[in-house]
Amino acid sequence: MNFGAKPVLMQKGPYTYRVRYLPKDNITANDNYTISYLQPYSAVFEPHLSVGSEMDKITALNFAAAAAPSLYPKMFHGFVNKILKKANASLFQYRTVEELLWGYEDPILKQIHSKDLITGIFYPYNGTADGLYNVYTGEDDISKVAIIDRWRNKKNLNFWDDPYCDMINGTDGSSFPPFLHNKARLYFFSSDICRSIFAEYEQKYELKKIPVHRFVVPPAALASIAENPENHCFCKDMTVSQNCTYAGILDISTCKDKKPIYISLPHFLYASDEVVNSVEGISPNKEEHETFLDVEPVTGFTLRIAKRIQINLMFKPSKKIEILSNIKKSIIFPLVWLNETATVDDETSAMFRASLTTPMTVLGCIQIILLCVGSLLLLSCAIALCVTPRVKETIKANLRMEKF
Secondary structure (H helix, E strand, C coil): CCCCCCCECCCCCCCCEEECCCCCEEEEECCCCEEEEECECCEEECHHHCCCCCCCEEEEECHHHHHHHHHCCHHHHHHHHHHHHHCCCCCEEEEEHHHHHHCEECHHHHHCCCCCCEECCCCCCCCCECCCEEEECCCCCHHHCCCEEEECCECECCCCCCCCCCECCCECCCECCCCCCCCCEEEEEECCCCEEEEEEEEEEEEECCEEEEEEECCHHHHCCCCCCHHHHHHCCCCCCCCCCCCCCEEECHHHCCCCCEEEECHHHCCCCHHHHCCCECCCCCHHHHCCEEEECCCCCEEEEEEEEEEEEEEECCCCCCHHHCCCCCCEEEEEEEEEEEEECCHHHHHHHHHHHHHHHHHHHHHHHHHHHHHHHHHHHHHHHHHHHHHHHHHHHHHHHHHHC
16 A cells, blocks of 8 residues: 555455345335335344354454545545544454444544444445335226336436436336347346446246246446446546546445445456456456346246345545555445345245146147147148049049940
8 A cells, every 4th residue: 555556355255144034114006106105124144154253353344444535625625634533543444244334433434523433334224215115006007017108206317417318217126027038138226326227138937837038237338338328417526537537436426425436347347457457366257247138028026136236436536644655546436245145935936827827838738739739720721621622523524424
């Protein structure tokens, strides 16, 4: 750090939590063919699926110290430096997994007499929700099933200052309108990344003997505006992203109280070389780090999902802040990456096969049998029509011969 070297990272984990297991709350049927609900957040540590305990200690970035230069104008950096010195803060810290994820009392926040002294990557989480959803029931139009009508009572976002990027498109990802056989792209909204995003059809799979279509989030979804002009309004800080030419990262500071938080795929998958090469120790891999949804095409139900995102914090060099004075350029620093997965259980998949897959297979067989029988009957009729005139001619010929 003192000589401006690249940060060297080492992956630790997984530390596994059971999340999104609580049922939807405040479910209300509305008059406009929509249902509103809350999805409560809760996380329970699963030791048997983890590499260690929540008390394992990690060397990690000091969140408040790294974010300070972005939160305050340069004219206040001298004052920020005094606060950091009083708190005896450095750019890195040594804390437990539990503290880093769910919160700890920050000495820097204590020095500035903040109302809330707790900071953490996911703080606050348990007992909260990301907002009220209004989704269409499809009663008036089957193609609108599960499509989001409003989020937090608004039809559009207010994060991006652009009508296109502020659109709320698609569903919440748990299900889609039925009959997706010919769909090449699915849209869904994620409050974690403060935007709507899309997944493209990749191939067919079989999940627990149920045919599904796999949709993956492609490189274009987080591409630079040079590669995908549709992303023009998702770049908010042109100085960090070099005129918005960096791909694979998304600045979500506008919806995170101006904190310099960037979202990417794990290990900067599909990101620009400038981003990937700014740190050492990462190795992007498509199979391990891509986000995908396995959707049953008839019902539109998502039967398996792997949502993989990486949370990064950007810190900038500052001549007036001592712990950042040797930093040569802005660095987008990985904090944690998430592999939020869910798969339909055996009991539900058995019910699904009994209710849908098996009857459709039987129906398909019956259709083939009926087509075969119909074809045979049609062929028999055609042969009969061809043979009948010849028989008649033969009979007439025989009758004439008998007369003679």
